[in-house]
Amino acid sequence: MSRALILVLVVLSLVPAVEGRAQATGPTAAAINQVDAQGRRTGPWRLTAPQEGRSGYTDGQLIEEGSYLNGKRSGLWKRYWPNGKVMSEITYHMGRPKGPYKTYFPSGKAEEQGNWDLDRNTGAFKRWHPNGELAQEFVFDQYGTRDGQQLYYHENGQLAVSVNIEQGKEDGTLKRYYANGDLQQVAEFDGGVINAANSKYIKPVHRETAVAPEPVGKAAPAVAAEERPNAVTFRENGYNTLYDKQLRLSQVGMFKSGRLYDGKRYRYDASGKLVRIEVYQDGRYAGDGVITDEDLQ
Numbered sequence: 001m002s003r004a005l006i007l008v009l010v011v012l013s014l015v016p017a018v019e020g021r022a023q024a025t026g027p028t029a030a031a032i033n034q035v036d037a038q039g040r041r042t043g044p045w046r047l048t049a050p051q052e053g054r055s056g057y058t059d060g061q062l063i064e065e066g067s068y069l070n071g072k073r074s075g076l077w078k079r080y081w082p083n084g085k086v087m088s089e090i091t092y093h094m095g096r097p098k099g100p101y102k103t104y105f106p107s108g109k110a111e112e113q114g115n116w117d118l119d120r121n122t123g124a125f126k127r128w129h130p131n132g133e134l135a136q137e138f139v140f141d142q143y144g145t146r147d148g149q150q151l152y153y154h155e156n157g158q159l160a161v162s163v164n165i166e167q168g169k170e171d172g173t174l175k176r177y178y179a180n181g182d183l184q185q186v187a188e189f190d191g192g193v194i195n196a197a198n199s200k201y202i203k204p205v206h207r208e209t210a211v212a213p214e215p216v217g218k219a220a221p222a223v224a225a226e227e228r229p230n231a232v233t234f235r236e237n238g239y240n241t242l243y244d245k246q247l248r249l250s251q252v253g254m255f256k257s258g259r260l261y262d263g264k265r266y267r268y269d270a271s272g273k274l275v276r277i278e279v280y281q282d283g284r285y286a287g288d289g290v291i292t293d294e295d296l297q
Contacts, residue, residue, distance in 0.1 A: 032044050032045065033045050036071075042071070043067060044067050048060050048061060048063060051063055057082050061082070061084075064077060064078065069094075072092075072095030073092035077090050081247065085104065088101065088102070089103075091116075109128065109132045110126075110132075111127065111128060112126070113126045113127075119233075120140070121138075122142055124139055127239060133154075134153050134157070136153070137151040138150050149164055149165075154179040155179075158177060158181050161174065163189075168192075169191055170189035170192050174188075174189060219259070220260040221259070222259060223251070224244070227250050229243075236255060236257060236258040239254055248266070249266050262281055264277050264280070264289055265277070266278075275291075
């Protein structure tokens with residue numbers, strides 16, 4: 001028998017043993033979606049379609065996966081968009097979000113990243129525009145209050161606002177910039193109160209980069225029951241990205257008392273095509289925005 005043939009036989013004889021070890025240590029179907037003696041969910045779980053309130057998925061498609069401990073979510077949980085891309089990665093402790101999390105747009109680009117402590121953001125926080133450019137960069141204290149340097153960016157990546165926050169209130173110099181990088185405003189704050197004498201607009205508003213609110217513009221509509229954020233929770237006073245029941249982008253921006261205050265609302269026709277982007281400023285309709293190729297993706 002040749003040495004080559006002997007070598008082949010030896011290698012083949014090892015394959016079943018290697019495969020057997022992999023099957024013994026890897027997850028099996030029997031180990032998934034189990035309950036303990038008390039009927040509580042335990043160990044790894046995978047939630048597949050159909051699931052009530054989650055449309056757009058094909059039967060059997062993976063919607064969400066993670067682990068349970070004593071009937072409560074524990075550790076990292078991943079949720080997926082109907083296109084298969086990751087929607088969110090949220091860390092749980094005793095059934096409640098606690099720890100790092102990250103959410104994603106349907107395109108797969110990052111949407112939001114931060115740390116959640118039961119009912120509030122803490123530590124560093126970042127949010128991105130749908131095109132991938134950074135939109136916000138905040139810092140929250142242990143009580144969920146913004147504290148320190150806060151930065152906002154235009155969709156083209158240019159800095160929009162730079163301001164220092166002390167215990168949730170503007171303190172010091174605020175600088176606001178146009179999308180082309182020109183300085184628009186310098187304002188001085190003390191404990192959230194603006195010092196008008198030391199604040200000024202540098203130049204008239206750029207007509208091509210700003211929309212003037214209509215004095216009698218309609219108020220922003222209430223959030224519909226089927227509109228949900230791709231985040232840990234809806235922020236009645238804060239930034240949200242909302243999706244409708246077809247998981248299409250519906251509202252994006254700052255909310256106040258549960259309604260869109262500064263941002264965009266997306267309108268679709270019966271076939272699902274984006275036909276209009278309403279811009280709201282100070283809680284009222286200010287005009288229609290331009291639909292770009294990025295919006296249609």
